Amino acid sequence: xxxxxxxxxxxxxxxxxxxxxxxxxxxxxxxxxxxxxxxxxxxxxxxxxxxxxxxxxxxxxxxxxxxxxxxxxxxxxxxxxxxxxxxxxxxxxxxxxxxxxxxxxxxxxxxxxxxxxxxxxxxxxxxxxxxxxxxxxxxxxxxxxxxxxxxxxxxxxxxxxxxxxxxxxxxxxxxxxxxxxxxxxxxxxxxxxxxxxxxxxxxxxxxxxxxxxxxxxxxxxxxxxxxxxxxxxxxxxxxxxxxxxxxxxxxxxxxxxxxxxxxxxxxxxxxxxxxxxxxxxxxxxxxxxxxxxxxxxxxxxxxxxxxxxxxxxxxxxxxxxxxxxxxxxxxxxxxxxxxxxxxxxxxxxxxxxxxxxxxxxxxxxxxxxxxxxxxxxxxxxxxxxxxxxxxxxxxxxxxxxxxxxxxxxxxxxxxxxxxxxxxxx
Amino acid sequence: xxxxxxxxxxxxxxxxxxxxxxxxxxxxxxxxxxxxxxxxxxxxxxxxxxxxxxxxxxxxxxxxxxxxxxxxxxxxxxxxxxxxxxxxxxxxxxxxxxxxxxxxxxxxxxxxxxxxxxxxxxxxxxxxxxxxxxxxxxxxxxxxxxxxxxxxxxxxxxxxxxxxxxxxxxxxxxxxxxxxxxxxxx
Numbered sequence: 001x002x003x004x005x006x007x008x009x010x011x012x013x014x015x016x017x018x019x020x021x022x023x024x025x026x027x028x029x030x031x032x033x034x035x036x037x038x039x040x041x042x043x044x045x046x047x048x049x050x051x052x053x054x055x056x057x058x059x060x061x062x063x064x065x066x067x068x069x070x071x072x073x074x075x076x077x078x079x080x081x082x083x084x085x086x087x088x089x090x091x092x093x094x095x096x097x098x099x100x101x102x103x104x105x106x107x108x109x110x111x112x113x114x115x116x117x118x119x120x121x122x123x124x125x126x127x128x129x130x131x132x133x134x135x136x137x138x139x140x141x142x143x144x145x146x147x148x149x150x151x152x153x154x155x156x157x158x159x160x161x162x163x164x165x166x167x168x169x170x171x172x173x174x175x176x177x178x179x180x181x182x183x184x185x186x187x188x189x190x191x192x193x194x195x196x197x198x199x200x201x202x203x204x205x206x207x208x209x210x211x212x213x214x215x216x217x218x219x220x221x222x223x224x225x226x227x228x229x230x231x232x233x234x235x236x237x238x239x240x241x242x243x244x245x246x247x248x249x250x251x252x253x254x255x256x257x258x259x260x261x262x263x264x265x266x267x268x269x270x271x272x273x274x275x276x277x278x279x280x281x282x283x284x285x286x287x288x289x290x291x292x293x294x295x296x297x298x299x300x301x302x303x304x305x306x307x308x309x310x311x312x313x314x315x316x317x318x319x320x321x322x323x324x325x326x327x328x329x330x331x332x333x334x335x336x337x338x339x340x341x342x343x344x345x346x347x348x349x350x351x352x353x354x355x356x357x358x359x360x361x362x363x364x365x366x367x368x369x370x371x372x373x374x375x376x377x378x379x380x381x382x383x384x385x386x387x388x389x390x391x392x393x394x395x396x397x398x399x400x401x402x403x404x405x406x407x408x409x410x411x412x413x414x415x416x417x418x419x420x421x422x423x424x425x
Numbered sequence: 426x427x428x429x430x431x432x433x434x435x436x437x438x439x440x441x442x443x444x445x446x447x448x449x450x451x452x453x454x455x456x457x458x459x460x461x462x463x464x465x466x467x468x469x470x471x472x473x474x475x476x477x478x479x480x481x482x483x484x485x486x487x488x489x490x491x492x493x494x495x496x497x498x499x500x501x502x503x504x505x506x507x508x509x510x511x512x513x514x515x516x517x518x519x520x521x522x523x524x525x526x527x528x529x530x531x532x533x534x535x536x537x538x539x540x541x542x543x544x545x546x547x548x549x550x551x552x553x554x555x556x557x558x559x560x561x562x563x564x565x566x567x568x569x570x571x572x573x574x575x576x577x578x579x580x581x582x583x584x585x586x587x588x589x590x591x592x593x594x595x596x597x598x599x600x601x602x603x604x605x606x607x608x609x610x611x
Contacts, residue, residue: 195588197552211556216541217583218556239560239584242553255557257582260564262557283557299554306554329551343551350550372551417552 027066027183027397027406038071039153042095047080047102052111054138056103056145063146063160063182067381068404070153081116087123096121097153099145110134113141117149126152139185159377163421164384165189165199165208166395170413176210178225181377181420183395183408189225200243200252201421202269208419209233209243209252220254222269233271244287244296245269246313253277253287253296253313264298266313277313286330289313290337297321297331297340308342322355324362330373334380339400341374341383352385354400365402375420384418502527506608507591508566509601512547515558515565525566528608529573536576539611542566544584545591547600552586559584566606581611 041064045057064070073095079085080102090098101115110132117127127148131141143160150158162181167174174196179186190196194213201208202222209222218239223230234240238257245252250269255262264287265274278284282302289296290310297310300318305326311318322328327345334341340355344362349369355362370388377384382397395408395415408415505524508517517525532538544563546555563582571577590603 195585197556197586197588213585213588216543217581218585238564238582239556241556255553257557257560257564257584262560283554283561285557286551286553299551327550329554345550348549 027395027408038069039097040071040073040095041097041099041149041153042073042075042090042093043149044075044079044098044100046100046113046115047078049103051105052103052113052138053135054142056101056113056138056142057099059139059142059182060099060146060149063143063158064149066182066406067150067158068399069150081114081128085118087118087120090118090120097126097149099149101145106132111138111141113138113145115145115148117152119152139180143180143182156381157379157423159379159382159420159423162378162423163205164375164395164418165201165421166418167196167199167416168413169195169416175413176208178208178421189223189228190230197417198242199417199419200245201419202245203247203249203422205422205424209245211241211243220252231271233269234267234274236274242285242287244289246289247291247293253289255285255287264296277311277315278318288331288333290333291335292337297333299329299331308340321357322362328353332374332376332383334376334400335378336380339380341376343371343374352383352387352398354383363402365398365400366396366405368396373417375418377420378423382420384420386416386418499527499530503531508562508606508608510562510604510606512600512604514604515561517565517569525569526573529570529575532570532575532579533573536579539579539581541609541611542570542580542582543607543609544582544586545589545603545605545607546587547603548587548590548595549600550587552588556584556586556588559586562604562606566608 043057043061049056061072065072073093079100081100083100085098098118098120099115101113104112106112113131113133115129116125119126129148131144133141140161146160147158150160159181163178164181165176165178167176172193174192174194175188176190176196176199177186178189189208192212192214197211199208199210206226207222207224209220211218212221218241219232220234220240220243221230222233233252234254234256236256236258239262240254240256242255243252244254252267252269253264254267256265256274261281262283262285263276264278264284265276267274277296280300280302282300284298284300286299287296293313295310295312297308299306300309303320306329307320308322308328308331309318309320321340322342325344325346328342330343332341338357340357342353343350344353350371351364351369352366352371352374353362353364366387368387372386374383374385382399384395384397386393387396388394389407393414393416395418396405398405502524508521532540542563544559544561546559560582563584567580567582570580591605592599592602
């Protein structure tokens with residue numbers, strides 16, 4: 001508010017300019033409550049990294065910081081993977097681990113990124129790697145290095161090299177975006193004057209199913225992300241929506257209203273005749289498969305208000321899963337099948353909840369009131385969802401205990417319908 | 426292209442809103458010619474007297490407003506294309522019966538004519554659940570029209586859920602205008 005008018009105007013102009021470009025955005029971390037133990041780690045700037053179009057070490061540092069599990073320790077001087085490391089000296093700086101590396105431009109124009117990770121507590125080399133990649137993949141290489149550090153220091157797989165799909169609405173334009181998990185490197189998979197909802201990644205991360213209203217009704221499409229080739233999967237009478245891939249990628253569960261009320265059906269990824277899975281007089285929608293592919297969680301208002309139920313894919317009775325509150329929607333199942341995330345209505349507020357499926361009640365993990373559309377990271381440590389801030393719909397991530405949140409900074413568009421992609425790209 | 430079409434359809438919805446707003450009182454009146462006559466009647470003598478010489482009479486212009494006229498009551502009803510719903514309700518209220526009867530009659534008279542019934546909800550709640558709720562509203566209008574004699578194959582019920590609000594806003598006044606089914610020719 002203390003800005004002089006001219007830089008502010010320039011700022012607005014910059015926003016307008018970026019709106020036309022692939023989204024320039026990044027998740028910024030907001031740690032709420034008392035953070036748990038954080039591993040102190042030093043990431044040296046990679047030698048000659050300015051030859052590449054991406055500041056490798058900065059991307060790695062930001063990734064690790066955003067996870068909430070690391071504290072970044074400053075690095076004095078310059079080092080690379082062949083530097084002699086004085087373990088005692090580094091330990092004295094308060095770092096438990098040190099990453100060093102270099103970038104070299106190859107004759108064919110690609111880049112060779114080498115890196116080494118030192119465990120300063122044990123005094124040993126943990127990892128030595130070389131990644132050769134084209135310029136367009138340098139951000140991906142940086143995320144893979146961050147994943148390697150994360151996995152070696154925590155024992156779990158990192159999700160920095162994964163991608164998130166989401167939809168923006170800016171004025172009359174809708175865009176389906178695919179972005180790195182840090183919110184950067186965004187690209188537009190689909191631009192439309194009509195609404196787009198419910199993107200869902202195929203398990204191999206190559207295709208996105210979604211609902212587009214381009215033909216003035218809800219139709220389910222499947223699009224190859226790399227080539228942009230798309231095909232209509234379900235365009236039956238009435239509405240076609242809520243696609244969810246089976247874990248083996250062969251089938252999709254989806255909601256069709258071809259028999260009047262919205263019911264859940266199963267279809268081959270190649271199309272063909274849908275098989276009806278639910279048989280109720282009520283609304284059944286928002287199907288999601290359990291990781292073993294045997295059950296489907298879904299929303300039904302057969303008992304009055306919408307609640308989460310589950311049923312065997314092979315057929316059989318549905319069993320109610322959520323009990324508190326009169327409006328529970330948008331189920332997401334953690335990759336290990338143990339946790340259910342969903343949205344509940346409390347008065348006029350919509351809250352993100354998590355529930356241990358082995359028993360126990362549901363817990364709110366945000367202090368916001370307009371939460372929507374939770375989706376689990378493939379390692380199950382984080383959820384991405386939307387909420388409202390500053391009069392706009394924004395993308396948020398949170399740890400399952402709600403302590404560490406990050407917010408994707410926007411460039412003037414409403415962001416909605418996030419779907420976290422699988423491992424492996 | 427789309428924006429133009431959208432604007433036009435918004436205008437049609439607005440017109441329908443205006444008509445819907447005054448339909449009950451209007452229909453109770455005898456269908457009369459609606460060329461506007463000044464309320465105070467002060468210039469009425471000017472039109473009758475042929476008193477060109479008297480001055481002002483010849484520059485009088487009578488407004489013909491087609492949106493308030495049309496071809497009588499049925500045409501007025503056919504110009505109405507929106508059914509509004511109460512909160513959390515799928516009940517087609519009795520006040521929309523004359524309008525739906527008029528559309529049903531037109532469809533029955535011409536079996537090649539087709540119509541899309543677009544269900545909508547207000548912005549509150551989940552997008553997919555709202556899509557299903559909007560579909561339920563559209564199906565309720567479809568069933569009403571089938572009972573009025575329209576062939577099922579002439580109609581398709583679809584839904585936009587909360588994706589295409591008729592008016593922007595986050596208060597009951599806006600929400601009430603967005604809980605609707607729009608009737609569109611196909």
